[in-house]
Amino acid sequence: MNKEADSPEIRRRILGAALSAFMEAGYAQTSTLEIATRARVSKRDLYTLFGNKEAMLVACISERAQRLHVPVDLPALRDMKTLANVLTAFGTKLLTETTDPVVVAVFRLAISETVNAPKVAQTLESAARRPIREALRSVMASAVSAGLLAGEPEAMTGTFLGLLWGDLMTGLLLQTTDRPSTADIARRASEATAGLIELHTV
Template identity: 30%
Template sequence: MSAGGTRAASAPGTVGPAGPTGTPAATAGGTVKTVREGSLEKRRAILAAARDLFVHQGVDRVSMDAIAARAGVSKRTVYDYFGDKRSLFLAILSDVSQSLLVTVGRALDEHLPEGARIATVPQLEETLTALAIELGTTIVGSADYAAGFALVAQERLRTPATEDDIATEAVARAFTERLAHFAAAGLLDADDPGLAADHFFALTVLLAYDRQPVPAHPDPQRVRQTMVDGVRAFIRAYGAR
């Protein structure tokens, strides 16, 4: 989730990276290269090796030879699976995105299911606080979150105009729909539920992450307090009176 852009869609080319069954891989120039069929285990090994090297050494400093050696495959195999380093980078972002989307989706379904019976603003604050704490403790401290944002940060430092990001459109849309429900029920004063969702994430998950180094190893108590304070501020701003 990017600050001020929790509704940001994934960058062009982040959908459909080379898979284990010969699916097309988008290259940096927008062309499509068909990779050979191969094993899921090899693909995972290459992605894991590349992610670790990219995070700790920087994308530009890592060679395809180093990735191949770390993954225990030939350099030709890396190229056959992903086409080039840029496509491999995008594939890592896509994998990180999907993992985070699943985690956040589960948290939403558990704490804020569709049709949740919440009748008062204090009840809504309690529910949103529980959701925020879960997101903060499971996402901010996760290896996927840290690795994904470290890679995006590296890319933006190198190319400030880059549009690469961790896809959060589905999560933001689901959360926005739930906030719209509470606005319609008179519990939130939010003419623009999407903007309210952006503010919620900025005050909670994004704020907790911004206070941590990359990769993140957050203090659970600090994260919890950030979530509690963030939801309190959100309710003060948007809670119906």
């Protein structure tokens, strides 16, 4: 591999080319030659950096999932207003990032390629879905400890996500629903927060 091929720019170019090719033609139908051609690198460089096609898709998902991480410096939950602000901000960020067409396409790829590329679904679970639930569960546990809410944090996490999403993701995956606007996302996050607080207020 030439010296420049290991640069962040080359890596970014390969992942961008791979994801766009997967989205256009599907995972199984996309060749490594097609990805290398789009990225303007040799197949040898491509294999040296990623090993195989599945590793490229896994890397695409892992990097995209970083945008979903919740800040660790959340304010202390001392009152209901702070809790409402934290949950609304959490819901807004989650919906904004996850309804991005590229992210929805990645979910669609993970579902369709469960047999051909099992690591893709596993990565989506470990890098995105699980950290989101764990972060939200931590918020719920803090709210219970502070005496603001009553309930089991894991169940409350599921309730909040259910209120937040409804059947939105199903519609996005089936391409029967348009991506919600910024105003719609804010409304959904606010309503999900209000619904959870109403159900679990001490």
